[in-house]
Amino acid sequence: MTIKSKYGLENHGFSDLGQVYWNLSTPALYEHAIRNREGQVAHLGPLAVRTGNHTGRSPNDKFIVVDDETTDKVWWGNNKKFSPEAFERLQARLLAYFQQRDVYVQDLYAGADPRYRLPVRVINTFAWHNLFARDMFIRPKGNELETHVPQFTVIDAPGFHATPELDSTLTGTFILLNFTKRLVLIGGTEYAGEMKKSIFSVLNYMLPQQGVLSMHCSANYGKDKEDSALFFGLSGTGKTTLSADPNRTLIGDDEHGWSDNGIFNFEGGCYAKVINLSKEGEPEIYEKTRRFGTIIENVVIDSESRRLDLNDATYTENTRAAYSIETISNADPGGLAGHPKNVVFLTADAFGVLPPVSRLTPEQAMYHFISGYTAKVAGTEKGVTEPSATFSACFGAPFMTLHPTEYATLLRDKLNKHGSTVWLVNTGWSGGSYGVGNRMSLKVTRAIITAVLDGSLENVPTTVDPIFGLQIPVSVPNVPTEILNPRNTWASGEAYDTKARELAAKFRNNFAKYADQAAPEVIAAGPQG
Numbered sequence: 001m002t003i004k005s006k007y008g009l010e011n012h013g014f015s016d017l018g019q020v021y022w023n024l025s026t027p028a029l030y031e032h033a034i035r036n037r038e039g040q041v042a043h044l045g046p047l048a049v050r051t052g053n054h055t056g057r058s059p060n061d062k063f064i065v066v067d068d069e070t071t072d073k074v075w076w077g078n079n080k081k082f083s084p085e086a087f088e089r090l091q092a093r094l095l096a097y098f099q100q101r102d103v104y105v106q107d108l109y110a111g112a113d114p115r116y117r118l119p120v121r122v123i124n125t126f127a128w129h130n131l132f133a134r135d136m137f138i139r140p141k142g143n144e145l146e147t148h149v150p151q152f153t154v155i156d157a158p159g160f161h162a163t164p165e166l167d168s169t170l171t172g173t174f175i176l177l178n179f180t181k182r183l184v185l186i187g188g189t190e191y192a193g194e195m196k197k198s199i200f201s202v203l204n205y206m207l208p209q210q211g212v213l214s215m216h217c218s219a220n221y222g223k224d225k226e227d228s229a230l231f232f233g234l235s236g237t238g239k240t241t242l243s244a245d246p247n248r249t250l251i252g253d254d255e256h257g258w259s260d261n262g263i264f265n266f267e268g269g270c271y272a273k274v275i276n277l278s279k280e281g282e283p284e285i286y287e288k289t290r291r292f293g294t295i296i297e298n299v300v301i302d303s304e305s306r307r308l309d310l311n312d313a314t315y316t317e318n319t320r321a322a323y324s325i326e327t328i329s330n331a332d333p334g335g336l337a338g339h340p341k342n343v344v345f346l347t348a349d350a351f352g353v354l355p356p357v358s359r360l361t362p363e364q365a366m367y368h369f370i371s372g373y374t375a376k377v378a379g380t381e382k383g384v385t386e387p388s389a390t391f392s393a394c395f396g397a398p399f400m401t402l403h404p405t406e407y408a409t410l411l412r413d414k415l416n417k418h419g420s421t422v423w424l425v426n427t428g429w430s431g432g433s434y435g436v437g438n439r440m441s442l443k444v445t446r447a448i449i450t451a452v453l454d455g456s457l458e459n460v461p462t463t464v465d466p467i468f469g470l471q472i473p474v475s476v477p478n479v480p481t482e483i484l485n486p487r488n489t490w491a492s493g494e495a496y497d498t499k500a501r502e503l504a505a506k507f508r509n510n511f512a513k514y515a516d517q518a519a520p521e522v523i524a525a526g527p528q529g
Helices: 026-035 084-098 127-136 193-206 239-243 283-288 362-371 404-418 442-453 493-517
Strands: 020-022 039-041 047-049 062-065 080-082 103-110 118-124 152-157 174-178 183-187 213-216 218-221 228-233 249-252 255-259 262-265 269-273 295-297 320-324 340-347 357-360 373-376 388-391 421-426 462-464 471-473
Touching: 026 039, 026 047, 026 127, 047 127, 084 152, 084 174, 084 183, 103 127, 103 193, 118 127, 118 193, 127 193, 127 269, 127 295, 127 320, 152 193, 174 193, 183 193, 193 213, 193 255, 213 228, 213 404, 218 239, 228 239, 228 262, 239 340, 239 442, 249 255, 249 262, 269 283, 283 320, 340 362, 340 373, 340 442, 357 362, 357 442, 362 404, 362 421, 362 493, 388 493, 404 493, 421 442
Parallel strands: 020 103, 047 295, 062 080, 062 174, 118 152, 152 183, 228 340, 340 421
Antiparallel strands: 039 047, 103 118, 174 183, 213 255, 218 228, 218 249, 255 262, 269 320, 295 320, 357 421, 357 471, 373 388, 462 471
């Protein structure tokens, strides 16, 4: 028997619906997805689905309604405006689309801390999208379902396409956030990740106004919950790999909040990339691709044996697995921990000029947090023959609804209040740029992370990099001393200086767009060479 909230769908404007399926279990949603021909059961039980033309997010189709609530708060330099009138028109057409259709409803929470959790309702036309929401968000317990009243609602209809000339969208796809109505409308895309990231964008708007820092990062803890750590990093920097430490307990792999009480996971699940995943390299995630309850997106599947080929990128490089965090053996499903002792910024520097590890002052932490640097390597895009610097504010610019300096100020205040130490760890190249130098070995990086987390570097003397101003430890246990100063690893010191100044200039050029709202001491904490 499913439990229905007393807060009905009529409160969202729905009428004349077909069958409404409330809070179905995972097995029931499997049955509906198969019956609706939305996917197929793969070997050992995961639900394999395809997401059509959209195999990733559509950032150009995401808008925020501009009104009295948002006009002076949202960072419009990063977010696109949508008028309330156009939203009303599109919402009316979307509600009409739902008439006589069967719908799936999940009542859930975003945020593990009861003091800050957001009651969320997700309404779908696809059963597997409803299962995705059930996997990714936090499920109510006991009698919470009956009394659940959503404070934000996601209405998701992949089969409904906007008409740009009528609806003021750019294409037939739309992701619309309305903070006054507490409503997200999604259409024209079958990529389920839009639901997850829309609610993350919502939390990035709401929580900082309550003094909570919302963060795009993974988190774990060691011997106890007071020994927690945060890991920030863009794709390819090792954020998931390095936070998935068998000797530590995983809190979450993607989105967290930092309040006066400590850190907390926003989610109840994980959404991991699985391209080229191996049992040897990522055993925990690999096992999730072989179990009932996991959703597998856009992975090639043999039509007879139903076995997955995780190495086949025919449909996309962005193949994904969505699963509940409760299925991870060394995860804490409660999602709560104390204030972090260490905060790690991960960067894959393909220029080969940043040190393997350096300690940051609070002002430097703000600067590098706002910058969100990593690098693409040559060959990843047509015509790219040199490393390409990539900057994403707060290590997650597409989801940041406020100005980056607001998040950075909260970060600095919490670092100072709780005595957390920030480290910049380069998982990229050493001894030269990409094509000349070598990628930092995972063994070395793991040794660095171990030394950071076990306190081995707390009292180690440091030298200051003359160009970037970073504090470089003179020694790290189990790491060759000669690689700690990157200039010493290059065949030519002059060539290193040239490349380092080139990257420093890219940092300064990128930061110029934030300088009007950044404090002088933060600007001064950037590269000076």
